[in-house]
Amino acid sequence: MKAHLSRRYLFSASHRLHSEAMSSEENQLTYGKCNNPYGHGHNYVIEVTVSGTVDEKTGMVCNLTDLDGFIEREVLARYDHENLNTMQEFAKDVPTTENLCIEIYEIVNRGFRHAHLERVKLEETMMNSFEYAGSGV
Amino acid sequence: MVYLTRKAEFSASHYYHNPDFSPDENRRVFGKCNNPNGHGHNYTLEVTVKGEVDPRSGFVVDLKQLKEVMHREVLDAMDHRFLNKEVPEFLHQIPTTENIAIAIWQRLVTKLDKARLHRVRVYETPDLFVDFYGEA
Numbered sequence: 147m148k149a150h151l152s153r154r155y156l157f158s159a160s161h162r163l164h165s166e167a168m169s170s171e172e173n174q175l176t177y178g179k180c181n182n183p184y185g186h187g188h189n190y191v192i193e194v195t196v197s198g199t200v201d202e203k204t205g206m207v208c209n210l211t212d213l214d215g216f217i218e219r220e221v222l223a224r225y226d227h228e229n230l231n232t233m234q235e236f237a238k239d240v241p242t243t244e245n246l247c248i249e250i251y252e253i254v255n256r257g258f259r260h261a262h263l264e265r266v267k268l269e270e271t272m273m274n275s276f277e278y279a280g281s282g283v
Numbered sequence: 284m285v286y287l288t289r290k291a292e293f294s295a296s297h298y299y300h301n302p303d304f305s306p307d308e309n310r311r312v313f314g315k316c317n318n319p320n321g322h323g324h325n326y327t328l329e330v331t332v333k334g335e336v337d338p339r340s341g342f343v344v345d346l347k348q349l350k351e352v353m354h355r356e357v358l359d360a361m362d363h364r365f366l367n368k369e370v371p372e373f374l375h376q377i378p379t380t381e382n383i384a385i386a387i388w389q390r391l392v393t394k395l396d397k398a399r400l401h402r403v404r405v406y407e408t409p410d411l412f413v414d415f416y417g418e419a
Contacts, residue, residue: 147385147415147418147419148416148418148419149381149384149385149413149414149415149418150413150414150415150416151380151381151411151412151413152411152412152413152414153410153411154409154410154411155410195414200379200381200382200385203301203303203304204299204301204312204313204377204379205299205376205377205378205379205381205382206379206381207381207413209312210411211314
């Protein structure tokens, strides 16, 4: 039997939305308050969904300690209490929650081997969330 | 096609143990969940059914009937129970959230009248949940 397992994780980070491809006015017009040069922060929630056959010996899609350990090491340790604009992956791309969601998906998709990654959902606030399930989906 | 979701809550205890594993292996694989005296959760169940809207009633499904089926088939059996000892499916199967979702699907799927079961979602905590869509 195939089941989907979802797990939520919290981290906090700051960012500023500003595109080098736009003029100051255009940045202000596009990003509004998020263009504040000093930046601002959020409590982000990541919801990772993986899928697979439920192992008859363990009753699990994958061992939660493997998923928690991976996300802690590869995602939370990387982004928690950081300024996203200072990070290599956002040297060119604007650290919108869309782009951050894609980055996190790629990290999990590249490195997590205990179950199939279905999607990553990233909540920026209680009111905004974004989902990515790989290119073409 | 319209999808309708009904929530319910139940509280139960369980522990994870495979009799084919050694005590060391059980502890290594299941960690704290291997405590034989059990531990508990407040589970949230979300049952999603799908169907066409009946032109006379405007309903996908009679919510009262869905609620009754969920109570009879799931909550009466699992609420305030020790899953390993009191729910037949888990006498020989580990009551992980995955297996609970599958067991609930199997209890409900033949009992719904008009609407088709789309998804069973079981939250073990607000930060951990399993979806089962009836896939083999």
